[in-house]
Amino acid sequence: MQQFQIGDPSAVAPARRGVSTLAAELGFDTEDAGRAALVATEIGTNLVKHGGGGELIAQQISRDGHFGLELLGLDKGPGIVDVAKCLRDGYSTSGSPGTGLGAMERLSQRFEIYSRPGHGTAVLAQLWPDSREPPPGRTQVGALVVPKPGEIACGDRYCYHERVEGALVAGIDGLGHGLGAEQAAVEACRIFDVEKHRPTLRLMQTLHEALRPTRGAAVTLLEVDWDAGRITSVGVGNVAAALINGNETKRIATDNGIVGHVISRPRELTHACQPDTVLVLHSDGLTTSWQAARYPGLMQHHAALIAGVLYRDCKRGRDDSLVVVIRRTPS
Template sequence: MFVKVAERSRVAEVRRLAVQSSLAQGFGEQDAGRSAIVATELATNLIKHANGGEIVIGSFDDADGQGLELLAVDKGPGIADLHKALTDGHSTSGTPGTGLGAIRRNANAFAVISWVGRGTAVLARLKPDGQAATKANYLISGLCAPYPGETECGDGWAVSTLPATIGILMADGSGHGPEAHKAARRSIEIFRERAGWTVEPLAQAIDRALGATRGAAIAVAEIDPGGGRVNFVGIGNISAALLDQGLVRRMVSNNGTAGHLAPRIRAFQYPFRGPPTVILHSDGLSARWDLSEYPGLIAAHPSLIAAVLYRDFRRGRDDASIVVVRRHSACPPAS
């Protein structure tokens, strides 16, 4: 859920939607109250310090646990001194200066990244009190924004986690609207039904299943830590990248449209040496990004990577989706 925040009246709407989402996820009254505080502070900060921005309300299920995810992104002046900004009492707007500090105290996982003159992205993840510890060893972040004016997104993403591997799918249904949505959803159904299949036969199965739809661009990646490689198949215009030891390696897709014209479905292998991060996104985001232009982002929480690329590279005239998956050991501890 994406909420533009350009005036103070939107703060109450963000708070209401965050509480509604937390309650739908099984939060109790006290934990929903924490969600209200965090949502209010995030939205208020956008108005006070950035002349507006956008809040993304979603969920998470990974090494951080399960619960409510709140993201705030802006293109404001940025934060010159993050350490000071996180200290209660510090303010640049004449207010009590409890915004980021209150967010960090009430969130179970918190991360922020900012560049002077280039804006800020803030992540807050909240989970219900008493939730059991997770055994997951990966972090997942995905955003899916529909074509302007549409209620259904013609893109879709999914992740399957097995003891030995992590599978990732991105699907971009041809066009936009309900028919594109159906193609993306059908791709996800096949991906989930065949969890554990190697990427090439899995892509072939999706290709066959999409014959009754308008088709889609798809990409399937499998992170294989034991083999030290990412296995990858792409059909059509899905952008894919492997982040490893501070470097970005683009992964290659085959031409075509799954379900209609895919003359060659071939898998490629990409070795890695450190804990890997995989990025897949639809062509609703420009692929002309360069993480070296964003100091610190390559090592940041996957949700911040997804949020910043969405903020700066969404084309605005198409559905737009991105998913970022990282082996948990590659992510710095959330504060």
């Protein structure tokens, strides 16, 4: 993942070069890498012109063994009153040709905007080599993992395994931050990959034994069964989870402790979910004060755009940050 702070026009060119390089590393040919660079340029330019500056995040995405590129543009500017009007070529509020948003939409395999007047704008663009987006699975996932400002190592991680009936996901927050926290989180993900077919309670117990030599971690496991309309959770520590149905936000309880050091007997909890339920999993790098009702219409968007908006508005800025959003792929 690469982050670019876009505060003035001079910051757009380094972001464009960084995105072009990342695209090439992911297997994009020269033409496709140029396409990605153009989208990054448009996002960065809009952040300066319309958002008063903001953040561009570029990261790898994968699906069925194929790798693509995801770009998120996040600002807290004045927002957009009529998104549909702004997507039409020729519409401009700044004297430019007015082709920015329309061009980004054409160049991307997936393009979405969420904006509220007075509350900023978030833009999502996903691009794949040869413009060939792999077919979607049953579960849609969006995630951001960002190290503490000034750090390279990151103690936050997430692990994901798609199942026939749904998915299994783990949110992991290594104790503290820096290299020691990262080592604990990496070991937790390694164990997850080996033991991912086990029930959630057994998996948590296995993680507890495996993390003893590390500084430990907070871990929340969510097992989703879309067919049965059921979510099973096991959580130890302060990785928060919530179920969102419409404007209702239901927090999922976790137990006190540190996986790998001190935990009581973990509880396995069961929760009902609907076909349109959205799950949010995040570390304490984000505040827990957010409510879905404050974001009208957001939960109908792609999971990656939801994750971007929550990260933008809720990050504390003094710790590693993790946010994972899961939803059933819309028909």
